[in-house]
Amino acid sequence: MEVKVAAIQFACSSDVNENIEKADKAVREASRNGANIILLSELFERQYFCQERRYEYYDFAKTLEENDAVIHFSKLAKELQVVIPVSFYEKDGNVLYNSVAIIDADGTVMGVYRKTHIPDDHFYQEKFYFTPGDTGFKVWNTKFGKIGVGICWDQWFPECARAMAIDGAQILFYPTAIGSEPILDVDSSGHWMRVMQGHAAANLVPVVAANRIGIEKVEPCKENGMQSSSLRFFGNSFITDNTGAIVAKASSDTEEIIYASFDLDAIDKDRLSWGLFRDRRPQEYEGILR
Amino acid sequence: MEVKVAAIQFACSSDVNENIEKADKAVREASRNGANIILLSELFERQYFCQERRYEYYDFAKTLEENDAVIHFSKLAKELQVVIPVSFYEKDGNVLYNSVAIIDADGTVMGVYRKTHIPDDHFYQEKFYFTPGDTGFKVWNTKFGKIGVGICWDQWFPECARAMAIDGAQILFYPTAIGSEPILDVDSSGHWMRVMQGHAAANLVPVVAANRIGIEKVEPCKENGMQSSSLRFFGNSFITDNTGAIVAKASSDTEEIIYASFDLDAIDKDRLSWGLFRDRRPQEYEGILR
Numbered sequence: 001m002e003v004k005v006a007a008i009q010f011a012c013s014s015d016v017n018e019n020i021e022k023a024d025k026a027v028r029e030a031s032r033n034g035a036n037i038i039l040l041s042e043l044f045e046r047q048y049f050c051q052e053r054r055y056e057y058y059d060f061a062k063t064l065e066e067n068d069a070v071i072h073f074s075k076l077a078k079e080l081q082v083v084i085p086v087s088f089y090e091k092d093g094n095v096l097y098n099s100v101a102i103i104d105a106d107g108t109v110m111g112v113y114r115k116t117h118i119p120d121d122h123f124y125q126e127k128f129y130f131t132p133g134d135t136g137f138k139v140w141n142t143k144f145g146k147i148g149v150g151i152c153w154d155q156w157f158p159e160c161a162r163a164m165a166i167d168g169a170q171i172l173f174y175p176t177a178i179g180s181e182p183i184l185d186v187d188s189s190g191h192w193m194r195v196m197q198g199h200a201a202a203n204l205v206p207v208v209a210a211n212r213i214g215i216e217k218v219e220p221c222k223e224n225g226m227q228s229s230s231l232r233f234f235g236n237s238f239i240t241d242n243t244g245a246i247v248a249k250a251s252s253d254t255e256e257i258i259y260a261s262f263d264l265d266a267i268d269k270d271r272l273s274w275g276l277f278r279d280r281r282p283q284e285y286e287g288i289l290r
Numbered sequence: 291m292e293v294k295v296a297a298i299q300f301a302c303s304s305d306v307n308e309n310i311e312k313a314d315k316a317v318r319e320a321s322r323n324g325a326n327i328i329l330l331s332e333l334f335e336r337q338y339f340c341q342e343r344r345y346e347y348y349d350f351a352k353t354l355e356e357n358d359a360v361i362h363f364s365k366l367a368k369e370l371q372v373v374i375p376v377s378f379y380e381k382d383g384n385v386l387y388n389s390v391a392i393i394d395a396d397g398t399v400m401g402v403y404r405k406t407h408i409p410d411d412h413f414y415q416e417k418f419y420f421t422p423g424d425t426g427f428k429v430w431n432t433k434f435g436k437i438g439v440g441i442c443w444d445q446w447f448p449e450c451a452r453a454m455a456i457d458g459a460q461i462l463f464y465p466t467a468i469g470s471e472p473i474l475d476v477d478s479s480g481h482w483m484r485v486m487q488g489h490a491a492a493n494l495v496p497v498v499a500a501n502r503i504g505i506e507k508v509e510p511c512k513e514n515g516m517q518s519s520s521l522r523f524f525g526n527s528f529i530t531d532n533t534g535a536i537v538a539k540a541s542s543d544t545e546e547i548i549y550a551s552f553d554l555d556a557i558d559k560d561r562l563s564w565g566l567f568r569d570r571r572p573q574e575y576e577g578i579l580r
Binding site: 116117118119120121132136137153156157158159161162163166167184188190191194195196197198199200201202243244245273274275276279280281282283284285286287288289290 | 406407408409410411422426427443446447448449451452453456457474478480481484485486487488489490491492533534535563564565566569570571572573574575576577578579580
């Protein structure tokens with residue numbers, strides 16, 4: 001099966017409807033250009049609110065059934081017959097998660113994956129907002145192939161990619177929100193790409209990552225403890241082939257849609273011919289569970 | 291602690307003593323240039339005999355105590371005060387392994403690691419020669435830092451790198467023998483580098499890989515079932531930093547020694563600052579043991 005994937009890169013405003021409208025236009029364009037699976041970035045409904053800690057932001061979380069983006073893109077997926085993973089802030093009873101709803105090409109919401117690995121750095125204060133996910137790593141048998149979806153920080157963990165590949169994922173997707181590190185003053189974009197290129201190379205699956213761009217500022221005020229900060233999201237959304245080679249890449253500061261096509265049957269054969277899954281030694285891997 | 295590592299790349303002849311002599315000269319040169327840990331390629335005592343299946347090649351295997359290269363480089367390590375992992379064909383009772391002896395800077399043979407993952411392709415017929423290793427992944431507390439050593443095919447498995455990193459490895463080493471694929475007709479050198487760059491990036495440890503070069507031919511004869519083949523080993527020995535960026539690389543066809551220096555304490559701090567080991571979720575990794 002020949003599948004065309006797209007990754008959408010844009011800057012997010014503070015207006016939910018505006019962001020959904022922007023994403024809607026981009027998804028329609030990607031579909032017109034033949035994309036079957038279309039990846040949006042992480043938590044694209046809003047600016048990256050985890051830059052500061054505010055109790056009132058807990059109100060952003062909604063159930064799967066009530067989330068605006070999930071409702072919107074479920075309809076659009078059905079209309080365009082495309083698969084769309086939708087990242088959103090999920091409320092389940094009293095517990096809040098960083099989740100992604102997988103929407104199949106008939107508009108069905110297949111379920112959610114909840115981000116397993118939650119970062120916690122000066123301006124990526126996600127442990128304040130999200131409980132570590134309880135769904136485990138999942139593979140989704142969509143109309144356009146079996147896909148695995150991790151969320152941002154998950155992309156740094158080989159275990160996540162490996163678990164999805166073992167379960168039969170044919171392409172891995174990572175909605176992302178990553179940028180500058182105001183304290184560390186390091187450009188991690190190359191590092192960020194290499195770790196995912198490694199997942200592709202080790203598991204012989206293409207990888208698709210969609211990141212946001214733009215500068216998002218936090219002004220000092222009493223409610224945030226007089227914090228002042230600014231993140232520049234570094235874009236660089238990219239797609240690799242099943243050897244980890246980058247086949248499409250966006251810039252660090254422009255709104256773009258990137259594309260790549262893959263013959264999933266040919267890649268499945270190539271994966272078997274390498275013998276890597278044949279030669280695994282799970283009985284030797286207990287150390288990974290430490 | 292500042293540590294300088296070196297990877298030695300050369301072509302192997304069919305004469306054991308000649309290869310040991312060549313390796314000896316290169317190790318002395320690397321030491322003169324300040325290297326503390328010096329990596330030789332996989333099974334450098336001989337041409338890559340796994341290209342064909344011959345029962346008489348089982349005689350190449352010797353015990354740790356009797357192997358010529360281990361004896362030789364144990365003395366040299368003591369003389370030069372350098373750490374040398376020595377790849378060799380090991381006989382232990384009736385079982386034969388693809389092993390590496392870790393020699394500390396005082397000449398002590400610290401022990402062996404036995405290759406966990408054994409390939410089996412048309413001209414990499416290692417399952418005929420080697421039983422999969424039974425030592426598990428190991429970390430060696432040498433005079434120049436804690437090192438992990440995998441062997442060739444192990445380098446394609448994220449589990450191996452991850453297990454060594456979890457156990458505290460500060461640098462990962464991979465003695466290697468890889469080249470062309472006469473049947474598949476694919477150049478896997480980029481793929482090979484990317485998978486290890488991924489290990490470095492995910493585990494925040496430098497990676498050092500030493501490969502051989504040269505064309506090694508097998509002539510058809512009754513004893514090998516009239517097989518005829520030829521492998522071109524593709525060199526490209528390389529060293530990455532702890533983000534997976536390549537900081538030194540050899541060519542595909544010249545004899546070379548490459549070097550890089552690392553401040554292991556600074557890298558340890560950097561690793562902690564990323565929080566990746568903090569945010570692991572081992573209880574979610576059972577799927578890896580499948």
